[in-house]
Amino acid sequence: MRITLACPEGLIEDANALLSVLGDGPADASTFGAAAWQDARGLSYALASWRDAGDFAARAGAALTAPAWPCDMAAALRAQEALTFGGAARAQAIVGVEGLAPQAAIQHLGVTLIETSQD
Amino acid sequence: MNLGLGLNATGLLSLGSISGPARLIRPSDIGVLFDASNRARLFSNPVDTLPVTTPGQSVAFVPDLGPLGMHATQATHSARPTWEVDEQGRGYLAFDGIDDGLQTPTLAWGTGQATLVVAIRKDSDAARGIVLVGKGSQVFVIEAPHGVGVASLAVGHQGANVLRRDAVVSGQPAPVSCVIAGTCDLAGSVVTMRLNGVPQTSNTAATDGGVFLNSPLILGRRGAGSLAFTGRIHQIFAVNRLLPTAEIEQVERWMRSKSGAF
Numbered sequence: 197m198r199i200t201l202a203c204p205e206g207l208i209e210d211a212n213a214l215l216s217v218l219g220d221g222p223a224d225a226s227t228f229g230a231a232a233w234q235d236a237r238g239l240s241y242a243l244a245s246w247r248d249a250g251d252f253a254a255r256a257g258a259a260l261t262a263p264a265w266p267c268d269m270a271a272a273l274r275a276q277e278a279l280t281f282g283g284a285a286r287a288q289a290i291v292g293v294e295g296l297a298p299q300a301a302i303q304h305l306g307v308t309l310i311e312t313s314q315d
Numbered sequence: 316m317n318l319g320l321g322l323n324a325t326g327l328l329s330l331g332s333i334s335g336p337a338r339l340i341r342p343s344d345i346g347v348l349f350d351a352s353n354r355a356r357l358f359s360n361p362v363d364t365l366p367v368t369t370p371g372q373s374v375a376f377v378p379d380l381g382p383l384g385m386h387a388t389q390a391t392h393s394a395r396p397t398w399e400v401d402e403q404g405r406g407y408l409a410f411d412g413i414d415d416g417l418q419t420p421t422l423a424w425g426t427g428q429a430t431l432v433v434a435i436r437k438d439s440d441a442a443r444g445i446v447l448v449g450k451g452s453q454v455f456v457i458e459a460p461h462g463v464g465v466a467s468l469a470v471g472h473q474g475a476n477v478l479r480r481d482a483v484v485s486g487q488p489a490p491v492s493c494v495i496a497g498t499c500d501l502a503g504s505v506v507t508m509r510l511n512g513v514p515q516t517s518n519t520a521a522t523d524g525g526v527f528l529n530s531p532l533i534l535g536r537r538g539a540g541s542l543a544f545t546g547r548i549h550q551i552f553a554v555n556r557l558l559p560t561a562e563i564e565q566v567e568r569w570m571r572s573k574s575g576a577f
Binding site: 227245298 | 360394
């Protein structure tokens, strides 16, 4: 199942800590990059999208276990509190969409790519 | 058949065949060849120990079939493309247009020339998408599309004056499958683009020369992670010299046979 997450700019560090805890390795602490997307109000978000085994929501909602690599567990717990599924991207929440193709998920989240310079 | 001997990403000695366009990467050249048509060559972890076995699996390791072994990898799980199969059974890498990308080690390009050939399917015109690019100020690039909401494809280069010069083909609305071939010559200030084996356009605006910087190659997005490509990548070939037309046609025919792009 495909998962797409929209993370407000201010929660990127916490969200990356959560994905590091739930992920395959320390590189998953880089899941969310720049906040390159924005909603209709101009709030900025970073997006990540991937296919998983269909258990992400369950794992993200369960008790977190510290991984074998360094991770800020307090930040991961804050992100876990902020994680919710369904609806449009919004401030103070990491919003997940399950089961939609990437472009449909983007539409569902109500975000558009922020225009960048040519280079 | 020539046999290539090289080190894989884990440092283990591997023996692989050098065939097809890889033969065009001479011992003195810098270049890469990626082919997603054969899942047996793809791995779902970045250290090539977990083979991709079924469509829909994420791909973390795509081997460079050229003599240098500059394999493309992705360590971050969410940023890995998936391996899929089209209606004719041809394998490809699916890029989600959000964060997917692969990266090679640094290539010491060493010249201001490049020949680039890619077989792709562009699935969206909603946002600029990078198929192939380096990092830094003196780079070459293939974009699909070339702009926001624009049904275009482009090959570009950027030389010593740090101004992008693009050869652009319009009128290619998504979804569109194609083989794009481009040549970049910073000293001559010429970038050209062919589409499906036919010469299309060129841009001769001044680049002020220079050489392409030593850089990794990024597949599917820009180095910083933005401008993610939405669509399929079947094959990618790049070399640091200007191939004669006959050799470009050879690469195009090979990609056509592998991808069915045109």
